[in-house]
Amino acid sequence: MTTLAAADSHLRGRHTKGRLFSWLLGAMTCFGIVMLLLLLVQVLRQGASWLRPEFLTRVASRVPEKAGVLPALVGSIYTIVITALFAVPVGVAAAIYLEEFAPRNRLTRIIEVNIANLAGVPAIIYGLLGLALFVRLLHLQRSLVSGALTLGILVLPVIIIASREAIRAVPSSLRQAALAVGATRWQTVWHHVLPAALPGVLTSVILALSRAIGEAAPLIVIGASAYVPFCPRKLTDSFTALPIQIFTWAGLPDPKFQNVAAAGIIVLLALLLTMNAAAVIIRQRAGSKLKW
Amino acid sequence: MVSPTPSADAQPVTPQTGAAAAVDVVLRCEQVSVSYGEKAAVHSVDLAVEAGRVTSFIGPSGCGKSTLLRTFNRMNEFIPGVRIDGRVLYRGQDLYARDVDPVQVRRCIGMVFQKPNPFPKSIYNNIAWGPLINGMVPRAGRRGYLDDLVERCLRGAALWDEVKDRLDENGLALSGGQQQRLCIARALAMEPEIILMDEPCSALDPRSTQRIEDLIDELRGRYTIIIVTHNMQQAARVSDKTAFFYVGELVEFGDTDQLFRRPREKRTEDYITGRFG
Numbered sequence: 195m196t197t198l199a200a201a202d203s204h205l206r207g208r209h210t211k212g213r214l215f216s217w218l219l220g221a222m223t224c225f226g227i228v229m230l231l232l233l234l235v236q237v238l239r240q241g242a243s244w245l246r247p248e249f250l251t252r253v254a255s256r257v258p259e260k261a262g263v264l265p266a267l268v269g270s271i272y273t274i275v276i277t278a279l280f281a282v283p284v285g286v287a288a289a290i291y292l293e294e295f296a297p298r299n300r301l302t303r304i305i306e307v308n309i310a311n312l313a314g315v316p317a318i319i320y321g322l323l324g325l326a327l328f329v330r331l332l333h334l335q336r337s338l339v340s341g342a343l344t345l346g347i348l349v350l351p352v353i354i355i356a357s358r359e360a361i362r363a364v365p366s367s368l369r370q371a372a373l374a375v376g377a378t379r380w381q382t383v384w385h386h387v388l389p390a391a392l393p394g395v396l397t398s399v400i401l402a403l404s405r406a407i408g409e410a411a412p413l414i415v416i417g418a419s420a421y422v423p424f425c426p427r428k429l430t431d432s433f434t435a436l437p438i439q440i441f442t443w444a445g446l447p448d449p450k451f452q453n454v455a456a457a458g459i460i461v462l463l464a465l466l467l468t469m470n471a472a473a474v475i476i477r478q479r480a481g482s483k484l485k486w
Numbered sequence: 487m488v489s490p491t492p493s494a495d496a497q498p499v500t501p502q503t504g505a506a507a508a509v510d511v512v513l514r515c516e517q518v519s520v521s522y523g524e525k526a527a528v529h530s531v532d533l534a535v536e537a538g539r540v541t542s543f544i545g546p547s548g549c550g551k552s553t554l555l556r557t558f559n560r561m562n563e564f565i566p567g568v569r570i571d572g573r574v575l576y577r578g579q580d581l582y583a584r585d586v587d588p589v590q591v592r593r594c595i596g597m598v599f600q601k602p603n604p605f606p607k608s609i610y611n612n613i614a615w616g617p618l619i620n621g622m623v624p625r626a627g628r629r630g631y632l633d634d635l636v637e638r639c640l641r642g643a644a645l646w647d648e649v650k651d652r653l654d655e656n657g658l659a660l661s662g663g664q665q666q667r668l669c670i671a672r673a674l675a676m677e678p679e680i681i682l683m684d685e686p687c688s689a690l691d692p693r694s695t696q697r698i699e700d701l702i703d704e705l706r707g708r709y710t711i712i713i714v715t716h717n718m719q720q721a722a723r724v725s726d727k728t729a730f731f732y733v734g735e736l737v738e739f740g741d742t743d744q745l746f747r748r749p750r751e752k753r754t755e756d757y758i759t760g761r762f763g
Binding site: 375 | 559561564589590592593596597599601603604605606615616619620669672673675676
């Protein structure tokens with residue numbers, strides 16, 4: 195009979211191994227979190243005292259004490275709204291088509307592979323595309339709308355891929371239930387598949403927009419201005435955005451501008467956190483009604 | 487739309503019992519074969535389903551009974567590479583004719599699935615949705631019409647007394663057996679002539695199974711029911727006619743009593759006496 199009380203040395207060895215790995219994994223997790231915290235602490239230490247109400251209402255200035263973030267903040271918000279208006283309908287529609295309607299053939303497979311590849315293309319390449327297409331070919335100038343559309347194209351693959359995942363996760367039994375009572379494909383998608391996929395789609399949208407709002411490279415390529423002393427009013431106005439403003443400040447010789455840049459980073463982070471919080475809330479609202 | 491064909495001679499696989507009374511055939515398969523890519527699932531099935539009766543399909547797993555059932559409301563065609571040959575006639579019309587709309591087919595031929603799959607909506611809307619999207623609800627007096635419809639269907643599915651005070655609750659909050667009866671009620675709301683049931687009790691406990699079987703018995707006569715089941719006792723209990731399938735072929739089709747007591751085919755006998763399956 196095997197005694198249950200005293201574990202043999204082999205079993206003890208296995209337990210030790212298990213404990214070792216859980217420690218290792220924990221340590222890796224801590225490493226990531228600690229790095230993030232260090233970054234956050236550093237930025238807060240540098241920038242918190244510079245983050246006064248005037249900072250949010252003033253325009254950029256040569257004097258660090260008078261510098262403000264308003265045009266960049268407004269530019270970023272406008273950009274992201276236009277990006278969303280363009281990329282979300284197009285991306286979600288493409289995801290629905292590929293997942294629910296497209297015939298499964300070689301052409302769709304080629305399209306799928308290419309979308310996946312596009313998601314991995316560096317942002318600066320999208321900037322060049324935006325420069326050629328929107329600024330030059332469509333004569334939209336170095337404007338707000340050019341920047342927003344460029345960012346829209348940049349995040350489109352992300353939205354498509356993640357939305358498809360969300361749509362695919364909807365159980366096929368739900369589709370069959372709808373079809374069996376005489377619904378058309380479209381009614382099935384609109385009334386059942388999309389509502390069920392909504393939390394996942396929203397997550398993908400917010401993740402994509404969060405990426406877009408932090409991008410500086412493509413905007414620099416299409417020529418967002420470094421110094422804009424006014425808020426954009428029209429789609430064709432020249433503009434700046436938070437990442438560009440931060441980048442510009444960080445490159446200025448006066449060391450006080452490092453603090454201004456840090457304050458700008460805090461504003462950008464706050465904006466990002468707000469967007470993510472909104473996503474969580476919307477997702478929970480939508481998700482609470484759907485369970486199976 | 488009642489088929490005018492005299493049916494006595496049109497029953498090749500049914501043994502003629504006594505007088506050639508006119509049999510009302512609602513669904514007829516003529517040499518129906520179904521294949522997925524290279525793999526054939528159903529071979530040349532001839533079958534006539536009588537109106538108002540309960541017909542059960544039995545056979546071991548993979549014998550093609552569910553596949554055949556799904557050809558009756560064109561639910562097979564979402565599977566890539568599926569190919570259907572032969573004719574499936576509903577009241578004399580070929581379900582796969584070029585001008586037939588599958589949506590229209592599914593309005594007349596309802597379906598209940600293996601796993602209960604109510605919509606993640608209220609009990610009320612689970613039933614109202616089908617008629618609403620199909621434009622069956624008159625615009626005037628909409629609410630009253632729907633209230634009546636919901637009550638009638640829930641009563642029809644023997645669920646009304648259990649849920650009448652909580653029609654706004656999510657259909658998924660019900661127990662498994664109640665969910666399956668809700669799915670039956672949902673099918674009834676379309677006023678189908680035929681209801682297909684694909685192993686409707688396989689996910690349910692014995693008590694819930696009993697209730698579904700009682701319900702099938704109540705629906706007999708008003709609806710034509712075709713039920714696929716793994717459970718031979720269930721087929722014997724609920725059905726008037728039984729079809730036994732084996733590796734894609736219809737081996738034997740006849741009155742349930744006769745098929746279980748005096749099977750004509752050796753394979754049927756081996757299966758129902760538990761020698762394989």
